[in-house]
Amino acid sequence: MKIFFYDVAVPLPIRHCFTYKSDQLIRKGSRIVIPFGSRKLIGIIVKKIVPDEVIKKDKSIKYIDSVIDQFALFENSIFDTIIWASEYYHHPIGEVFQSFIPTSLRKAKTNIDIDESLVNNSIYEIEEVDKKFGLTSYQSKAVNRLSNLKGFKPALLYGVTGSGKTEVYLRLTEDLIKKKKSVLILVPEINLTPQLLKRFESRFKGEIGLYHSKQTPKKRLNTWLKAKFGKINIVIGTRSSILMPLKNLGLIIIDEEHDQSYRQSDGFKFSARDVGIKRAQEEKIPIILGSATPSLQTLRLVQEKKYKKIDMLTRVDGKAPPRLITMDINNSNMEGGIAEETVDAIKATLKKNEQVLIFINRRGFAPIFQCGQCGWVAECKSCDSNLVYHQNKNRLICHRCESAYLANNSCPECNKKDFYFHGTGTERIEEILSNTFLDTPIIRVDQDSTKKVGSMDKIIQDINSADAAILVGTQMLAKGHDFPKVTLSIILNADNGLISPEINALEKISQLLIQVSGRAGRNNNLAKVLIQTRYPDDINLNKIKTGDYLSFAMQCLSKNKKIGLPPYSAMCMLRCSSPTQKNNINFLNKAVRELNKKSDLSVIGPLPSLISKSKGNFRHNVYIQANQKSQLNRILKRLIKELSDWPESKKVKWTFDIDPIEIN
Ligand code: ADP
Ligand code: ZN
Ligand code: ZN
Secondary structure (H helix, E strand, O other), X not given: OOOEEEEEEOOOOOOOOXXXXXXXXXXXXXXXXXXXXXXXXXXXXXXXXXXXXXXXXXXXXEXXXXXXXXXXXXXXXXXXXXXXXXXHOOOOHHHHHHHOOOHHHHOOOOOOOOOHXXXXXXXXEEOHHHOOOOOOXXXXXXXXXXXXXXXXXXXXXXXXXXXXXXHHHHHHHXXXXXXXXXXXXXXXXXXXXXXXXXXXXXXXXXXXXXXXXXXXXXXXXXXXXXXXXXXXXXXXXXHHHOOOOOOOEEEEEEEOOOOHHHEOOOOOOOEHHHXXXXXXXXXXXXXXXXXXXXXXXXXXXXXXXOOEEEEEOOOOOOOOOOEEEEEEOOOOOEEOOEEHHXXXXXXXXXXXXXXXXXXXXXXXXXXXXXXXXXXXXXEOOOOOOEOEEEOOXXXXXXXXXXXXXXXXXXXXXXXXXXXXXXXXXHHHHHHHHHHHOOOOOEEEEOOOOOOOOOHHHHHHHHHHHOOOEEEEEOHHHHOOOOOOOEEXXXXXXXXXXXXXXXXXXXXXXXXHHHHHHHHOOOXXXXXXXXXXXXXXXXXXXXHHHOOOHHHHHHHHHHHHHHHOOOOOOEEEEEEEEEOOHHXXXXXXXXXXXXXXXXXXXXXXXXXXXXXXXXXXXXXXXXXXXXXXXXXXXXXXXXXXXXXXXXXXXXXXXXXXXXXXXXXX
């Protein structure tokens, strides 16, 4: 009997594969059941190996129990992208596979029947009546140029807000569907999927797939299988859908490519945009990155002619974008973060029967809940973070671990009942404004108000059907939506972004300001954005204020080039956590000593994280910067090999965070 040997990835935080054998020839990317210690695990075949004599005679190598599916879960291009991702992000291979397997296929030995419902190609009929308008000249140029891309070609579709990017996506999809190819479209937030799905469904009669984490595992599996076996050819999803196994994939579209939500920040930390680019390369297909505020990384690659850039510089309605106006609040009367003058501006807008959008970066009522007698501040028991008071629930909630505590009637330290709030969140703004504007609907849009499936859809309907109204919200409100009746947008606290020490703070704040301005004033020439600030003379703020994102971004880019910051250098955080600080420090100090032996690296730390304790564990980081990604990659690979054997590394949990979006 011929025996075959395989490298198998197991769904555990282990950085290498395990060898198993079988008398069957099994394709790479297949799901198998393996004995692992006393357990049975589901593994993925990574490769068939040519055994040497030692392996052949090794009695400890076990047999694979069974092959689960009749097919490989991952075809070559997706398989290779996963291998790349595990190497690029230095993340355990089994866990990377795991992140791209629908939950229902991860543990249970689900058998899949490949029946008619999966394989019969959907027929997409194009609804010509949905094409209500002719394309603008920018749009038709964009469609022309983008549909002529052949092979692996990343292209930035730089379209100002309201320039009609979605229509371009629809036309390109139509083109590919006619050629019997599939299209994958990613948006950064679950909340943006219903609208986009609607746009696609009114253009294409046929089944369109949806994939995001708020769906039931069953629904997700259904989309995944239908994509894999050719039933559906169009999928709209969030970052977890980037490796959707669509048959005959012809194009990937990443809408709002600059958005930080494409970055997964816990577990396997990856950027769906960057994984998407790798996938497009493996599939030899074009990928379109759409944005009105492209990331510096993408702009660098455009500048170096590695990406094409296609412009759409005017709104479809021909109107000018809202003006950005700074408001100096140094001498203003403030209540809960809103200046008196701001309230006046809101009044004037509501009087005209128009809507106001207020952006604030925090949900809840107030981020600090303090005793006025003894100074006690409510803190989470398991994290080093203040509890945020949520008035609606009358709870103090930790925004890190979501633990909720009753808001005490009396202070746990001094027993007095004299609490007050510092800072402002969406709920507080809602309350202040509802006291001032008694008859105006105030619509709050944040994680708390949109928890239920479909709630965002309902909110959008409410906004569109209301006349004068005030919308108060977080990031969610700043992204992608189109609120035609909003003519005044207000940014309550842009200063945090302007003075933040984070590496990409300016990139983020400029994107935010421009994106917020993009929500408003479509169809109105007088729309404006008010930015409350204590730094009205800030150079950066004044540049962003001009509304010319691209030239501001290009300036940031050339500055970063001069001082060697990303995207002109490679960055990584070695993150470590454990129940004792000493273990963290010992481990990281040893890592730093090793790293310092290598030349050309800049290594800082160990330092405590900004939130130095989370869910009961202390957190420390070391920050590593190198000139080249390839150089950093090589050094980390070597370091991981060494540190896996250190006794110090056994006492902590450590991970690498490659291209981090936060350095804290
Ligand atoms: P973007 O994503 O670039 O901000 P959208 O794709 O959301 O813009 O388009 C904004 C609005 O303009 C949508 O309501 C869309 O239906 C409409 N629109 C798109 N193209 C045209 C066009 N050529 N003429 C008129 N309206 C258009
Ligand atoms: Zn007290
Ligand atoms: Zn907590």
